[in-house]
Amino acid sequence: MCNALIGRKLGMSTVYSPEGKQIPVTVVELGPCTVAQVKTESTDGYNSLQLSFGQRKEKRINSPVKGHLKKSGLTSTAALREVSxxxxxxxxxxxxITAEMFYVGEKVDVIGKTKGRGFSGVIKRHGFSGGRTTHGSHSVRIPGSIGCSAWPSRVTKGKRMPGAYGNDRQTVRNLEVVDIRPEExxxxLKGAVPGSTSGLVIVRKTKYAK
Structure with a gap:
């Protein structure tokens, strides 16, 4: 059984339960995905499927990928990912393979890439409160002292500093499937998933159901 599919985040919306409770949901276009390659332990050392999702202009696909896709009868793809x-x-x-492999009420994990926010300071990146803004202070948004004294005379590893923020792979676990519309x-999915609108995500059956 395949345990994951590739999809595209379309945005957030709201639905209502039969009891009238408001539920925030993320709408994901999930599949259909075509099997581009089957990998087995005897030939590749592990078992997995390479799935293709979406379409892209053929001129944007290089020759090696085109040759690889021909074996599965495809001419273009927006994404190729492996699932176990x-x-x-x-x-x-x-x-x-379509989204009908999932069912309403099932718990899933969603893997995506968070929004990239570029180089950010400690207030935006780590939630620092910042310095005081009165009495001539010039230390409002800077991190402040970062080093140690005579020992160990260096900046410790893992110190929260300014730097690149976002654009990281992130997994959100145990999201509930609220509804499935196979014709579309x-x-x-109940709740939010990482990434921006139109970003690629992988939805997989969770191993950590609560």
Whole structure:
């Protein structure tokens, strides 16, 4: 059984439960994904599927990828990702997998890339409160002293400092599948998922269900 699919984050919305409770949801276009390659332990050392999702202009795809896609009958793809499977012999190259592999009420993990915020200071990056703004203070947004005294006379590893913020791979666990609309390839997940609108995400069956 395949345990994950590639999708695209479309944005957030609101739905209501039968009891009238408001539920914030993230709408994800999940699949359909085509099996581009089947990897087995005997040939590759591990079991997995390489899935293709979406379309891209053919002129934006290089020749090696085009040749690789021909084996599965594809001409273009927006993303290629590997997902683990227990028994790869259940799948064939060119097979299409849809969001119907999930069910309403199931818990899933969502993997995405957070929004990149560039070089940020300690207040934005780490939530520092900042210095005072009165009595001629010039230390409002700077981190302040970072070094140690005579020993160990260096900046300790892991010190929270200004730097690149965001653009990191992040996993959100145990999100509930609120609704599945297979005719539109849409899945509604309770809560927020990492990344910006139209960002690629991977939705997988969780191993850490609560």
């Amino acid at each position: 499977v227990d028994n790869p012999e259940e799948f064939n190259v060119g097979q299409v 390839n849409l899945v509604l």
